[in-house]
Each structure stands twice: as C-alpha cells, then as structure tokens.
Amino acid sequence: MGSITNAGYQGVKFVIDTTNNDKPLTLQRTAGTLYKAVAEAGGAIYQVPAGKKYTILGFFAECGFTDQFKIWEHTSSSTAGGTAITPNIFHMTVGDNILVPFYYEVSAGNYINVQLSGNDQVDVVLVGVEGDL
Numbered sequence: 001m002g003s004i005t006n007a008g009y010q011g012v013k014f015v016i017d018t019t020n021n022d023k024p025l026t027l028q029r030t031a032g033t034l035y036k037a038v039a040e041a042g043g044a045i046y047q048v049p050a051g052k053k054y055t056i057l058g059f060f061a062e063c064g065f066t067d068q069f070k071i072w073e074h075t076s077s078s079t080a081g082g083t084a085i086t087p088n089i090f091h092m093t094v095g096d097n098i099l100v101p102f103y104y105e106v107s108a109g110n111y112i113n114v115q116l117s118g119n120d121q122v123d124v125v126l127v128g129v130e131g132d133l
Contacts, residue, residue, distance in 0.1 A: 021131070023054070027114045027124040037077035037111045038126060045077050048108050048130070056085065056112075056128040058101040063092035065121035069114055077111040085112070092122060108133065 025038040025046050037045045048054045061069070070089045074082030085104050092098070106112055114124055 021129065023128060023130045025054075025112065025126040025128065027122075034117075035072075035078050035080050035113050035115050037113050038124070046112065047077070048106050048110050050108050051133060052108055052130055053133055054106040054112070054128050054130050056102065056104045056106065056126055058099065058127050060099050060125045060127070061090065061092065061097070062123045063094065063096045063121055064123075066093045067121045068092065068117040069122050069124070071124070071126075072113045072115060073106050073110050074113050075110055078113060079111075080115070082110075082113065089115075089117075 023040070023046075025040060027036055027038045040046050046054075059071070068089050068091045071085040072082040073085055085106070086100075086102075090098065090100075112126065114122075116122060
C-alpha cells in the first residue's frame with residue numbers, strides 16, 4: 001500500500017506513514033497550574049519519543065476568561081523555563097479564539113509546556129507531526 005501524502009500547510013509537506021504521524025496535542029483548562037504539559041488524546045502527558053521529533057505546524061487557542069499564555073520546550077513536564085517556542089506571551093480576553101500558523105521542531109525527550117498567567121482559562125490545541133529525526 002502506498003503512502004498518503006499531505007498536501008502541506010504553509011509550504012510544509014509531510015508523507016503520513018508508519019514513521020510520520022499527525023498528532024494533535026491539547027491543553028485543557030486546569031485550575032491552579034501555572035505551567036502544564038500538553039497531552040495526547042487519551043490524556044497522557046506527551047514526551048517526544050527517543051529518535052523522533054515533534055514538528056509543530058501551528059496552534060489554536062480559546063479563552064474563557066481574561067488570560068495570557070506562552071509555549072515552552074523543556075526536559076521536564078509542567079515545569080517553568082526551558083526554551084521558548086512562542087516568542088511572545090499571547091493576551092486573550094473572554095471569547096477570544098486565535099489560530100497561529102508557525103513551524104517549530106521539538107527535540108526527542110522533551111515536553112511541551114504551556115505557561116498560564118493564573119486564571120487558567122485557556123484551551124490550546126497544537127497541530128503537528130511526530131516523525132523520525
């Protein structure tokens with residue numbers, strides 16, 4: 001059976017097969033957590049597997065209250081600091097929805113953490129592909 005070729009997004013093209021899998025990751029609103037790791041569909045915290053990378057192609061965010069957030073790459077889950085994935089803090093108010101296309105490769109063994117301001121009212125969905133290095 002042949003591979004399925006994705007037509008691409010923002011000039012990026014992937015072949016979806018056994019080594020390259022589309023993998024949406026999510027962060028749901030959680031009270032009392034300022035740094036939280038994104039999770040897979042089943043709810044398990046996502047860590048990029050050894051020998052792989054996770055390529056972020058963009059994200060969608062929705063806000064239920066006035067809040068702000070920033071996305072980081074870190075060797076530990078739900079931990080402050082690391083390498084900033086998004087260059088700025090995104091400020092959102094009630095009802096805001098944003099779709100931000102960009103390209104970023106997260107290294108093997110790392111987590112993707114979202115820094116919240118404290119109101120904990122932002123849902124984030126990362127759109128990306130897990131594939132070989």
